[in-house]
Amino acid sequence: MAAGTDFPPLFTPIEGDYNSDDNVAPSGKDGMDDLRKSLNGRPPRNLSIVRHSISTTTLVSPSDLDSDLEVIEIKSPSDVKSSFIPVFRSGSCAEKGPKPYMEDYHICINNLPQHLGEITSSPSLGAFYGVFDGHGGTDAASFVRNNILKFIVEDSCFPACMEKAIKNAFLKADYAFADDSSLDISSGTTALTALISGRTMVVANAGDCRAVLGKRGRAIELSKDHKPNCTSERLRIEKLGGAIYDGYLNGQLSVARALGDWHMKGPKGSACPLSSEPELQETLLTEDDEFLIMGCDGLWDVMSSQFAVTMARKELMLHNDPERCSRELVREALKRNTCDNLTVIIICFSPDPPPRIEIMQSRVRRSISAEGLNLLKGALESNS
Secondary structure (H helix, E strand, O other): OOOOOOOOOOEEEEOOOOOOOOOOOOOOOOOOOOOOOOOOOOOOOOOOOOOOOOOOOOOOOOOEEEEEEOOEOOOOOOOOOOOOOOEEEEEEEEOOOOOOOOEEEEEEEEEEEHHHHHOOOOEEEEEEEEEEEEEEOOHHHHHHHHHHHHHHHHOOOOOHHHHHEEEEEEHHHHHHHHOOOOOOOOOOOOOOEEEEEEEEEEEEEEOOOHHHHHOOOOEEEEOOOOOOHHHHHHHHHOOOOOOOEEOOEOEEEEEOEEEEEEHHHHOOOOOOEEEOOOEEEEEEEEOOEEEEEEEHHHHHOOOOOOHHHHHHHHHHHHHHHHHHHHHHHHHHHOOOOOOOEEEEEEEOOOOOOOOOOOEEOOOOOOOOHHHHHHHHHHHHHOOO
16 A cells, blocks of 8 residues: 555444434323223223323434344343443333323333332342233233232242243233223233343243343344234144234234233133233343333334334433433334334433444455456456
8 A cells, every 4th residue: 555545444433413302391200190080881991191291393303223233132141240230210201192092001110129118128129110001991001010010029939030930920910800800801911021130131021012122232122022923923823723814813912912801811721822921031231231122012113123222322322311212212103103002111221321332444355356357357448
């Protein structure tokens, strides 16, 4: 190379220059008070309060967020040794969207020992979060939201075996809901929870809500959407005598797993096509794990996991506010014309905003073979 030739920089900084509207309507505390109103028949008997309002100011248009990086499933790195201690901060936003009724519920507990008090003496417990997407009314979603944590911590396997305790709790919640004569047991709900103890996070999912980990800008899916057309779910459904029509389980339900919906289930304890058993994913948090996004299908129907992580990361780099970040994701989903209720929770694992990422530029040399060079030379000469 000739003297004086400039080398390209080895690293290119990625700036957090995502333009966000500062005039966002302030949100209140994340309360889950149950507003019950008597309606004559169905739709749902209980309507939940819309927690956070959407600003009428101009919505953002992030044109640079759809760079689809690879989305992978994380493995539990049980052998990773680190002094990292997560600090939990969360924010949430729920909107009914274009639907006439709000059937979603959610829960955010950043300090689980303080919340539980004397119920458990485990000092390593950290936090608990959940998203419950109801259908056919709000009874199932409200019941599971209010009772699932109690069933987990009261299980005999807790806290020695959190996975077993969580699985048992999902089943107990489903059965307890069926036994409550004051509720409409034909209503149902999906359930997505994240229980964190120390650095260990266990995500449990039954339905089509989704948990996505932001790992230094990469989207790591920690749950699988239980749609009837999913190959594993379809095989399970058909093995148990169920059928799928136009993507709906037995022509009625767009999910393959849910709590409630007892008009579609057999006697307790019997295997049926609609399952309330969750799938679990355990993750050991490290310094690279920046935040977790938990959302109902109203979010994921209109954006990819990687888009959501990229947008959330840029928002957090700007203002480091998980609640404002959750509102921006909801705003973006509404802008993309989602057809469902919307609930989004952002959980940050550090008090600091995500750092800038520096990507090493490729210095791979592109070469041409002698044969190719001769072909090119011949083509040029023939055209001269």
